[in-house]
Structure formats: C-alpha cells, structure tokens
Amino acid sequence: MNFETVIGLEIHAELYTKSKIFCGCSTKFASKPNENTCPVCIGLPGTLPVLNEEVVRLAVKAGTALNCRINNVNKLDRKNYFYPDLPKAYQISQYDLPMCSGGHVEFECEERHVRVRINRIHIEEDAGKLIHLEEEPFSLIDYNRTGIPLIEIVSEPDIRSPLEAVTYLRILKSILEYGEISDCRMEQGSLRCDANISVRPVGQKEYGTKVELKNINSFRELQKALEKEEKRQIELYRFGEGHKIVQETRRWDSGKGRTVPMRSKGEAHDYRYFPEPDLMPVIIKESTVDEIRGSLPEMPYEKAARFVEEYRLGEGEAEILVGDKKLSEFFESTIREGASPKAAANWVLGELLRIMNEADLSSADITMKPAYLHRLISLVESGTISNTAAKEVFKEMFESGGTPEDIVEKKGLSQISSKKDLEILVKKVLEDNPKSVEDYRNGKTQAAGYLVGQVMKASQGKANPQMVRDLLMREL
Amino acid sequence: MQSDYMSAWDISKGIAEKKFSAVEIVESHIKRIKERDGEIGAFLTLCEDEALAQAREVDEKISGGRPVGRLAGVPAAIKDNMCTDGIRTTCASKMLEDFIPPYNATVVERLLDEDAVIIGKTNMDEFAMGSSTENSAFRITKNPRDITRVPGGSSGGSAAAVAADMVPVTLGSDTGGSIRQPAAFCGVVGLKPTYGLVSRYGLIAFGSSLDQIGPFSKTVLDSALMLEAIQGKDERDSTSYRGEYQKSYTDSLGKDIKGMRIAVPKEFFMDGLDDEIAASVQESIKCFEGLGAKVDEISLPAAGDGLSAYYIISSAEASSNLARYDGIRYGYRAKDYTNIDELMEMSRSEAFGTEVKRRIMLGTYALSSGYYDEYYNRAQKFRKVLKGQFEDVFRSYDLILGPTSPVLPFKIGERNSDPLQMYLADVYTIIVNLVGVPAISIPCGRSTEGLPVGLQLIGPHYGELRILQAAHAFEQEIKLEL
Amino acid sequence: MKISREDVAYIAKLAKLRFSDEELDRLTREFETILTHFHSIDRMDLENVDLDKVPVDQQSVVRSDEKTVFEDKKKLFNNAKSMRETYIQVPKIIE
Ligand SMILES: [Mg+2]
C-alpha cells in the first residue's frame, strides 16, 4: 500500500517593531535578562495593554503579501492557561476574528505545482523564556520576550512532502523579509515553525490522525523532523498498529534525531477564549488596506521574474539570488554601479556564495561594497589583472573590505601591459631560447606555446598573455 | 456625630487663603483617624510620614506664591485596590499582603497633581468581591452609623472613612455597586462615573468591562470636585473615553432642575424591596416634583434579570484577571510544594478567600468549552439588550431614579453564609455597570432605627453633570442631618 | 440545572485551585442555584443579538511604535521572591 503525507504548518514570526505589542519596552534581541520589561509586560496588577499600531500595519502587510482578505473589524481575545513564562496567565491573541484570512502561496516543487492555502494570520504576544539549570533544582525566567509582537500564519493541510514543507517555509520567510515584516532569524527564534503531519493511504479521502511537531529551529531540522515522523507513522500503519498514532504534540529532539511525546502544559486543556475587555475593537479601514497594499515592496517571485527578464539570468540563477534578499540587493547594486549583469551574477553566485558557505556566513555579514565588486570586474575586463588574481583580490576584499585597487597594488598583482616592458621580456626570452625559435620556424607551431609560457614565467605571471602572444608572433 | 468635619471644598479654599496650613489639616485628620479607626476599621495602611511630607510641600508652594491644585492640602484616602508607588497595595487579600507597587495608578497621579494628600489605603472586600467588606483578609469594617452593622461593600472602608469624618473624600471602585451601595449604607455621597471617564490604569482588575473608579464624600459638591480632578483621557487605558470632557462640574451645580424629566422604573419597586426604603424613595420623588422635575413611572423590563448576567460576566473576567496570582513573580507563595504546578495551585488555594475562589470557579465554568455560548455569550447578549432598553429610556428622560439598595445595612455576619442573598443586595446597581452609564447614591432619608437610606440617580453616558445638578438640588432641598 | 461534582472538580483543575470534598459539594450546590437563576433570561429573545457588530465610527485605540524605558528595574522586581542576577528564579520546571 502506498501512503500520502499530509502536512500543515503553523508559523510564528516576530514582527519588525521597535517596541513591544502592548507596552513601550524595546524588542531588541540579546539584551540583559529582564532588561526590556515594565509593569505592563510583566503583568503587574492594575496594568493595561495598549496596542502598538505598527503591529496592525505589519500584519496587514503580511496579509496582503500572502493574498489574504483583511478583516475590517478585529478584536483581540484572551487565551487562558497557566505557565510561568506567561505573566498574566493569559496570552492576548485573536480567536474567531483574525486580522487576515483566506490567502495562498504557490510554487513548483519536484514537478508538482503546489498551492498552499493560508487559513488565517492573526496577531498575538510572545511569552517569556525559561532557562533550566542542569545541576540545580531551579529554572530561571527572562521576560524580555514577553509582549514581543507575533503573527501566527496557519496553513491548510495542503503540503504533501517534507521537501514541499521546507520550500513553503523558505518562500514564506523570503516574503516576510522582503516586506520588512519580520527579520526571520530562525536561529534567534524570531521565526518558529510547528508542523502538523499525518499520513493516509493514497486515494483515501479522510485525513489520518495528526501529530503536532514542536521545537523546530531550522529548515534542515524541519525536513528531518517531518521525514522521521512520516516514517514513524507509515511504519505503524504498515504493521497494523495505526491505533498507536494518537493525536498529540511531539517535540523534535535534534540531538537524538527523533520526535518524542511532550508532557502537556497542565493536564487540563481548555483555553477559555473570550474577548479581551481591556482593548477596543481594531477597525481597519479599506483605505488603510489599499495604502498598505500599494506600499508593498517587490516580492521575491516578482523580483525573480524581473531578473530573468531584465538581466537575462537563468530561472535557477534568479531563484537563488532572490531567495536571499540581501544577496539579491547586493547583486543589483553591483549592476547599478555599472557592472554587466552576467559578470555580477558570476561573481555573486560563484565566489561570493562559495566564500560565505565556507565561512558559514549569511548575507547579513557582507561588508564588501557593491562598487568595489564593479571596480574589480572592470580591472579584469581592462586586462589590468588576471582572472586568477581577481579571485585572490575578491577574497581579500570580502575579508578586509578594502578597495580592489589597494589590494592589487599591495599584492603587486597588476598585469604588465606596457608594450615596451613586454618587448624587452619577449626579446630576452627569444635570445635565451634559440632552439625553440628554430623549431617554430621549421613548422613546429607548438613551440610558440612554450615561448609564451617562458615570457609569463619571466614576468612572474603578471604579463598580459594576449599581448605576449601578439608580440611573439610579430618577432617570430 | 461630631462637629469637626470640614469639606474638601472648604479645606482647599481655606488653605489657598492661608486660613490654615496643609500640615495643620493633615495632622488633625491623622489624629482623628487614630482616635476613631480602632473602632471602625476603615484603614488598612496609614501613610502618616508620606502625608505630612506632602502637606509640607503644599505649604511651601503656597508660601512661595506658586500655584496649587484644586485639592490643595485635602486629605484623601484610596481604596486598597489602586496602586500607590512604594506603598503597600493589598486588595485586602493575603495574596497581596506584601505587595508594593512600583508605580502609581493614574487616579493617584491625578490627585497628587491637584495637590491632594494621600493619607492612607482603605479596607475592602477581597479583590472587590462582596457587598459588606466582611470578605477582607485583614479586618472587618464597621458601619459608623451603627457599629453592629456592615458598611456595605466592596468599598466599605472608603465609605466608612468619610461617614466617620476621618477624611472628607476617598476613592472607591464600583464593579456592580461597590461605591453606591456602601454610600447608601453609610449615608454618604458615592458616584460611579461613566465607564471610561476615569482611567482604570493602576486599578487592580476585578471585572474589566465593568470596573470604574469614583469618589465618596459628604457633599455633592465634593464629589463633583473630585470628579474634575480624576477624570480625563489616559493613553495607558485603551478603554478611556476619547471624546470631549466636561471641564467643570462645580461651576454649574446651583442650576435649578425645573423641567427635568425623571423616569422611575416600576421594576425597582418589586419583591424584596424594604418598605422603609420604598417609602423614603417615594418621599424623594415628591421632593423632585416640588423642585419642578417631571417624574413618570416607566418600565425597564430587563432590569430585573440583570443579576445573574452580571455574576457570569464579572466572574468570567475575574477568573482571567486573577489568574496572574500564581506565586511566581509577586504575591503569596505557598511553603510546601514539590513542583511548579503545585507551587501555583497551593499558593492560590491558600491565599485566596472563599468568595474570591467561588467567583473564580463560577467564571472558569462559564468560560469553559461547552458552556461559553450558554453562559458568557448569552450574558453578553443580555447586556446588549439591556443597553438598548436604557438608551430608549434616555431618549425621553434625563435621569432614572430609584433606590440604591433594596435592603438597609444588615448586621455583621447576617448574610455572609448565603452568596445569592448577598448578591441580591446589588440588584439595582449592577445593571448600571452592565450598561456603563453613570450613577450616584445620595442619602435621602432614615429608617425608624435611624439607618441611612440611599437614593440612586442614573444618567445617560457622560451625563455626570445632569446627575450632579439634580443630586445637588435635592441635597440642598432636604438638608438631611444624619 | 444539574451539575456534577466531577464537573466542578475539573473546573478546579483549570482554575488551579484545590478544594476538599465538602467544598466541592458546596460549590456544586451554589453553582446550581446561581445558574438556575441565570436561566430566568431564557424567556428573552437573544437569538438575533449580534455581538460582533461594532459602530462604524468607532476609532481603534492604538499607540505609536515608540520605545519607552522603565528605569528602576530593582523596584520593578522588588516583589519577586528570589532573583538570580536579573533572572527570576523558580523551582525547576520540567517540560
Ligand atoms: Mg499562537
């Protein structure tokens, strides 16, 4: 029997705001524990929330970028549960009237055209962070993260493989980055992903029992966790033990490489949602939605199409570039400086990515100026330096941020293109190699190659090979 | 009861005119509190040093010729559910016995801005849940008019402190009648403003959609003065009113009320209303007619059904508002526990009193899955219908008049075994909170035993001026000596 | 209105409160009385009341995205039972 996998993702993205969702505390990452707190976000008695308007704007932006309907009348609700990282013992979220509903994302994955419908996007506040001390009977609480604004993007179960899930998440991430909605640093937890996964025999209409996977911190882990859980579920069905699949939450243990059942937060589960009485309904005017939609920056799929059209890139090349917003911006800036699209693409997709991968750096770490890359390209095109030398200069530029001219100068990499200097070299080589000269004149044309090599050697590689060849021919 | 009473109005005038100093006033009031509160039990915390320091500042301002606020040197006491920076704020609960807020409630800031002197924090029913102030974890407050009786609740301490002339003005909070009912029981003026007119920031929440802060005083003028000081838009409270505010109430209190249209719902005079209260209210109606008002009997059909809708909504909100008291960040922490869940459960079970737990339970039940639509949602729908009925009445009338409480102040211990009986004491006041309109309770007579009777005047949204004018005209007319 | 003691015990779990058997019995009885009383509104027609309708002219109350700092962190956490450095320290939480 063949099985089909059914996956839906719930993505939490921290919004790109200066202050928290209901108070003025900073959203800065990696501050001192409890530094970004005040009476409101640690839930002191008597305090009240006031909604940050930028949170609404960013949620609407996300909704429009993901083809959602924006709901004009919004309310916030309380989701009640006890947990030490939740200071008020309720999370202010949205229950039955989310800000955005009914969107979709489309992409190709392994020959399949995938359309993932988005059920809803709602706003909510983040909880604090717990640190469990290994050697002591204590846990520590840091409330810096409480009240950081989040959007939760809930997809329909339209994903059919772990790879599709990863592709969907990549696309969503790049859309949120392009819209400057979230900085999406998965390693810092500003983009988090929970996955619902079930399997069913191909052709069956009903969904199988679904399992929720939590604690997934990277694309790689998402794929691995889903593959493992998919395998676990299919095996259970194959051995006639499908009943052992229960609806539950399992934690991905990346160290052990497997999913493990999670102890539920409090035995009883009933969030007792009700409308937040401390906040007024949020009215979003149609004109505001239009204004936000109009101000939406170019989205990755639009940019990719433009790159193919405008710069004649291959679709694959364009996709790699736009998949990383900063990288695509670096690429375009280089062109704007005057570089040819082809050369810029070669450098960015070749040397730049290679160096970044080797050093495990992200595009955010690029300090090199696009103008310098353009100047480097010009140096190669004018014949001032060789391609090989240019790669050395590039690496140095990436690391030190220096100008290409300075590096060429410092390392003495410029080619000898002065005719006079070359003539002297050529003459000397011809004098020193009478045998080869004679061979050549006797019809052994390969002797010319040897003589060019000798000139290059004598110049310590700095001679312009084309000019050397021309001069030699003339002399011979 | 005594002759040394001075109104807030007279105190601030006298201080501004240098007839006496703020320090003299504060010292004499502290002395009075020390003499009388042993018997009454209105205060939980007395801020003697802070109050004297504040009084000295006021005196310095005056001697330096600097301008002072409209409550300059007026001693005021605050119900212990409003946060005071650096001063213990307990909600009369073991849960917050040692809680010291790091910030001031907006109303406290406003009083300080007007140069009032915060003299202490008053007793209340735990977390404002109750109608007798017997639910305080720390002490029972007695009714200064008859110390065998309760002062009403939940702002019983604030009402008693004014009734006993320990301070001219206090602040209370009113979720279902907690200002008006104790005002009626203690024979003082108590005003619950329109929901949103006074910021709730810093008021420890009970029922967020119902809670409102308001003043107690001996005179209508003092309540008007207090309202001017504490009202106003607050950026920290999303539910605070964003429209235009009446700048002064005190300026236009003398206006006559000829032609004012007053509605008296017949539902206010049904089963359960004490005969003496009914008679006293009927007398008051005659008085209003004598003042030139037009009084009609009307029907407010939903008025009689508000009680349980109120208990569902307020308890539901309370169950959520009081969930933060888990022993983790502040408040009481149990001594014995084996894990964090037990820490939370034991702390809550040990520190909350019976009535608080009862309401948390009722509210949790009303919100739990399967019951939400039947209870919480239906109660909210009822509330909307009730609002509609009030709007209808206010299309034709300026005010609604009726008794504040169906019963006279009862004996200490008499009612606290039966929650529903206790809840019935709020039957006329809770509907006002459900609708969000303003209402005042003013003394209108005495029972044969000499117990005070309260009259309730209800106005439309932001109709405080009308209420205060009518109450003031009535007060001047009957000149009641209690 | 019939409520079982088990229902009430489950609610107690949700509310993180502990009760003795007698207390549970008493609460069960009280709930029945109060909720029966509530059903007096059954005779009212509430079917067509729409709670989600908001007046169109209603303005949202929001604040602009500006940072503010609560300076006195020591005062902010002075009610915490135990701190370690600037963390709140609690008994170990097992996830
Ligand atoms: Mg969520």
Ligand SMILES: [Zn+2]
């Ligand atoms: Zn904060």
